[in-house]
Amino acid sequence: MTNNILLQLNNISVVYSDVIQVLKGVSLAVKKNHIVSLLGSNGAGKTTTLKAISGLLKPENGKVTEGSIVYDGMSIQNSAPETITRQGIIQVLEGRQPFKYLTIEENLRVGTATRWTRPYKKDIEMVYSYFPALVTRRKALAGYCSGGELQMLVMGRALMAHPRLLLLDEPSLGLAPLVVKEIFRIIKRINKEQETTIILVEQNANMALQIAHYGYVMENGKIVMEGKAKDLKENPDVKEFYLGVGAGGMARSYRDVKSYRRRKRWL
Amino acid sequence: MRKLQFHPCGNFNERYEQELAIFETDFGRVWLWIGLFVLFAVIPVISGPYMLYVLNMIGIASIAAIGLNILIGFTGQISLGHGAFLGVGAYSGAILAISLGFPFWLAVPAAGIITAMVGMVFGIPSVRLKGLYLTIATLAGQFIIEYDLVHWEGLTRGTMGIILPTATIFGMELDSDRSFFYVIYICLVCIALIAVNIMRTKYGRAFIAIRDNDRAAEGMGIPIFYYKLLSFGISSFYAGIAGAIWAFYMISITTEPFTLGLSIEYIAIVIIGGLGSIPGAIYGAIFITGLNEILRWATDIFMNMGISTGFGLNLAALREFVFGLVIVLFILFEPKGLAEVWRIIRSNFRLWPFSY
Amino acid sequence: MACKGANMEFFLQLLVNGLSVGLLYGLSALGFVMIFKSSSVLNFAHGELLTIGAFLFLVLVTWARLPIPFAFLITLIGCFTLGFIVERLFLRPLIGESLIYVIMLTVGLASMFKGLLLFVFGGNLHTYPDFLPEGLAIHFGAIYVPPVYVASSIIGIIFLLLFGLFFKYSPQGIYMRSVADNQTASLSLGVHVKKVFALSWAIAALVAGMSGIVLGIINGTNVHEISAIGLKVFPVVILGGLDSIGGAIIGGIIIGLLETFTGGYISPSLRDVIPYIVLVFILLVKPYGLFGLVEIERV
Numbered sequence: 001m002t003n004n005i006l007l008q009l010n011n012i013s014v015v016y017s018d019v020i021q022v023l024k025g026v027s028l029a030v031k032k033n034h035i036v037s038l039l040g041s042n043g044a045g046k047t048t049t050l051k052a053i054s055g056l057l058k059p060e061n062g063k064v065t066e067g068s069i070v071y072d073g074m075s076i077q078n079s080a081p082e083t084i085t086r087q088g089i090i091q092v093l094e095g096r097q098p099f100k101y102l103t104i105e106e107n108l109r110v111g112t113a114t115r116w117t118r119p120y121k122k123d124i125e126m127v128y129s130y131f132p133a134l135v136t137r138r139k140a141l142a143g144y145c146s147g148g149e150l151q152m153l154v155m156g157r158a159l160m161a162h163p164r165l166l167l168l169d170e171p172s173l174g175l176a177p178l179v180v181k182e183i184f185r186i187i188k189r190i191n192k193e194q195e196t197t198i199i200l201v202e203q204n205a206n207m208a209l210q211i212a213h214y215g216y217v218m219e220n221g222k223i224v225m226e227g228k229a230k231d232l233k234e235n236p237d238v239k240e241f242y243l244g245v246g247a248g249g250m251a252r253s254y255r256d257v258k259s260y261r262r263r264k265r266w267l
Numbered sequence: 268m269r270k271l272q273f274h275p276c277g278n279f280n281e282r283y284e285q286e287l288a289i290f291e292t293d294f295g296r297v298w299l300w301i302g303l304f305v306l307f308a309v310i311p312v313i314s315g316p317y318m319l320y321v322l323n324m325i326g327i328a329s330i331a332a333i334g335l336n337i338l339i340g341f342t343g344q345i346s347l348g349h350g351a352f353l354g355v356g357a358y359s360g361a362i363l364a365i366s367l368g369f370p371f372w373l374a375v376p377a378a379g380i381i382t383a384m385v386g387m388v389f390g391i392p393s394v395r396l397k398g399l400y401l402t403i404a405t406l407a408g409q410f411i412i413e414y415d416l417v418h419w420e421g422l423t424r425g426t427m428g429i430i431l432p433t434a435t436i437f438g439m440e441l442d443s444d445r446s447f448f449y450v451i452y453i454c455l456v457c458i459a460l461i462a463v464n465i466m467r468t469k470y471g472r473a474f475i476a477i478r479d480n481d482r483a484a485e486g487m488g489i490p491i492f493y494y495k496l497l498s499f500g501i502s503s504f505y506a507g508i509a510g511a512i513w514a515f516y517m518i519s520i521t522t523e524p525f526t527l528g529l530s531i532e533y534i535a536i537v538i539i540g541g542l543g544s545i546p547g548a549i550y551g552a553i554f555i556t557g558l559n560e561i562l563r564w565a566t567d568i569f570m571n572m573g574i575s576t577g578f579g580l581n582l583a584a585l586r587e588f589v590f591g592l593v594i595v596l597f598i599l600f601e602p603k604g605l606a607e608v609w610r611i612i613r614s615n616f617r618l619w620p621f622s623y
Numbered sequence: 624m625a626c627k628g629a630n631m632e633f634f635l636q637l638l639v640n641g642l643s644v645g646l647l648y649g650l651s652a653l654g655f656v657m658i659f660k661s662s663s664v665l666n667f668a669h670g671e672l673l674t675i676g677a678f679l680f681l682v683l684v685t686w687a688r689l690p691i692p693f694a695f696l697i698t699l700i701g702c703f704t705l706g707f708i709v710e711r712l713f714l715r716p717l718i719g720e721s722l723i724y725v726i727m728l729t730v731g732l733a734s735m736f737k738g739l740l741l742f743v744f745g746g747n748l749h750t751y752p753d754f755l756p757e758g759l760a761i762h763f764g765a766i767y768v769p770p771v772y773v774a775s776s777i778i779g780i781i782f783l784l785l786f787g788l789f790f791k792y793s794p795q796g797i798y799m800r801s802v803a804d805n806q807t808a809s810l811s812l813g814v815h816v817k818k819v820f821a822l823s824w825a826i827a828a829l830v831a832g833m834s835g836i837v838l839g840i841i842n843g844t845n846v847h848e849i850s851a852i853g854l855k856v857f858p859v860v861i862l863g864g865l866d867s868i869g870g871a872i873i874g875g876i877i878i879g880l881l882e883t884f885t886g887g888y889i890s891p892s893l894r895d896v897i898p899y900i901v902l903v904f905i906l907l908v909k910p911y912g913l914f915g916l917v918e919i920e921r922v
Binding site: 054056059081082085086090091092093097098099100101102106107109110111112113114116154157158161 | 794795797798800801803804805806807808809810811812813814815816
Binding site: 339345391392396397398400402403404407408410413414418527531535538542586587588590591592594598599602 | 896906
């Protein structure tokens with residue numbers, strides 16, 4: 001059974017600049033070929049969790065102080081990002097950070113950094129097959145592309161590395177609903193066709209739970225709830241606080257305001 | 268009478284005046300008066316002429332360094348032309364005194380104003396330039412001013428230099444190191460106070476906003492070009508004052524000292540002292556001037572020793588090496604400068620024996 | 624008529640001189656652009672890197688009496704290693720610090736290197752033995768291009784092509800540009816950022832060393848003079864745009880022509896400032912230089 005698990009976080013704590021504790025004992029497990037979504041409000045520690053996995057805490061003066069991160073049988077907490085990425089963990093940063101002065105195609109080529117001696121032509125074709133919108137812009141500077149194109153670009157860039165575990169940080173941030181739908185469809189496809197395991201951090205809980213297999217809810221640096229995506233979707237608390245559907249339908253009389261009292265009973 | 272306060276005890280201010288005070292506690296104020304007393308009543312009496320000369324150089328360097336710190340440390344515009352502005356100040360002071368017969372007390376501020384204007388002219392590129400490109404534009408300014416000082420012979424007498432008349436103030440002749448000591452340090456105290464206070468006004472806050480993020484500052488409604496120019500103006504005003512005093516103190520000036528090397532020395536002062544700290548500029552000036560004197564002294568000794576062996580000749584080179592090494596070590600190990608070192612030492616004393 | 628011919632000749636000779644001096648400037652600026660392009664560091668110690676190259680070659684050729692090609696090769700390897708060490712010891716601890724500290728660090732390094740060089744070699748002029756074949760010289764009517772200039776032009780063009788191709792097509796070149804662009808994003812994709820910095824310093828020092836040798840062949844090696852060329856690099860690269868390889872060469876040629884023509888027609892003393900005067904005006908019109916990338920800022 002444990003063979004099935006690709007990544008396991010055991011009770012990790014993360015501290016920034018030796019003083020600010022952001023994660024307070026987070027444990028989660030990610031099965032192979034699953035999409036796991038990580039939900040939570042702003043500042044809950046989702047991005048920090050991803051950075052703890054990918055090793056990007058270091059440039060921000062953060063550290064995993066307790067617990068362990070086990071990836072494919074190896075413990076990788078506090079390793080350098082260069083080593084972690086070479087194990088096949090690639091993070092797509094929040095807020096689309098393209099290389100503005102490189103063209104789309106050059107951006108994609110940066111994705112080959114973990115295996116730069118091998119040919120890349122076929123991979124670029126593969127990325128274009130997922131994101132046909134990029135083909136027409138291949139010679140354009142990334143700095144002049146639209147938000148939707150950039151999101152596709154940064155995801156494609158990550159795919160170039162053939163990740164076994166892809167960490168997606170808010171891919172829907174600031175995009176039009178139609179584009180978001182498209183992006184999520186592609187995420188699902190990548191997961192199926194490339195057999196890539198994906199951890200998906202999202203504010204758009206509805207979308208995320210639709211494509212995910214499993215979900216975790218974070219709050220204040222802790223995991224407060226977990227379950228199969230289907231179950232989470234039906235959970236009254238998740239429904240109310242993350243999906244924006246009032247418990248017991250849309251009608252909200254003054255009496256129902258009492259339900260606020262019940263808010264977040266896990267805290 | 269209320270009790271004197273010696274220790275800050277939390278941040279509890281009851282009146283607005285308390286927020287506005289420069290010194291949090293009476294302790295600081297008492298020390299200030301003690302310091303000023305020592306500075307003006309004790310030091311000049313006990314120091315010999317050489318010591319006074321060194322102290323005067325420190326004072327002049329401090330005035331110019333405070334100006335540069337306003338520009339670099341507070342407004343975030345890196346300028347490589349400060350040495351040239353010092354030259355502009357020195358030459359305008361000298362020319363005003365010689366050609367127009369300005370007395371000392373008038374020539375110095377006038378030189379400051381002229382330099383401020385020149386500084387603003389060379390600050391104009393900051394409309395469109397940022398960061399490195401602006402730094403290079405000020406580097407160009409340095410070379411252009413240097414060229415003008417040497418080649419505008421009708422005005423500056425070129426490489427011949429200018430001899431200044433003895434400075435007089437209120438009928439007294441400033442002919443000794445000691446009398447200049449008082450002039451320089453009174454200027455320094457006033458100018459440091461003005462600088463500290465500028466940083467606490469709307470102008471200072473605008474400078475800091477521009478340093479931290481000029482786009483955001485612009486978005487908040489700060490006219491950034493106006494404030495950048497103002498910062499260039501204030502900074503070169505200080506340089507002009509320092510330059511003019513320097514010219515009167517030295518009696519004769521040439522174009523030689525006002526090179527890129529001097530500009531770099533001033534940046535070193537500001538960094539070693541601590542960016543964005545007015546006392547830091549003074550610490551830095553003490554450190555670099557002191558280092559220069561020590562190196563000069565060491566060179567002299569080795570020169571004398573080396574006359575017989577022929578080995579001493581290259582020690583000027585070693586001086587350059589040590590100077591560079593000090594800068595590099597400071598940046599690598601204490602980039603916040605002497606002001607930070609001093610703060611740490613002070614709080615260690617205050618908090619001893621419990622370091623938290 | 625004869626007078627006019629002489630004028631024309633003078634003009635052409637200035638043109639040729641300007642072009643070759645300009646190419647030299649461009650070549651010297653290449654290494655500078657390398658460092659800036661990958662790590663956004665403005666290297667004030669560049670002139671000293673040139674000087675180190677020139678003197679290393681001098682030592683190997685005149686003191687150790689190695690054959691020229693061999694000495695050339697060892698100098699390049701030495702400079703490469705030096706760049707590597709400098710990055711490792713001094714620049715790496717400053718990754719992520721603000722601009723002014725990095726600038727000042729290179730200023731401090733410049734002072735250290737210069738002091739050391741002066742200590743060892745003194746401020747006198749040293750010369751290499753003549754080794755370039757006279758056959759390289761070009762005679763064009765009355766105009767004479769000395770072999771050094773021909774050689775430096777050839778080297779300049781070769782390196783320009785090499786670097787252009789390197790940055791445009793090779794993986795390492797693209798990684799270097801990506802690091803200059805967005806460090807965190809490069810890290811997230813597994814680019815070995817520290818390696819990139821080290822490599823760019825090493826390559827820059829190598830190019831600088833080579834330019835230093837060429838400069839030394841032309842004017843002889845003198846610590847003060849060659850390190851002063853390091854300052855001339857600034858107008859050159861700013862004109863071309865700090866991050867453009869081709870721009871560096873073109874900027875170099877413009878500055879070279881500007882200098883020789885001002886020297887020839889207006890006044891020799893104006894020669895050294897004219898680049899800076901022109902620089903200020905160009906910056907006012909085109910804040911990112913002639914070929915520099917416009918900063919794409921999104922708030």
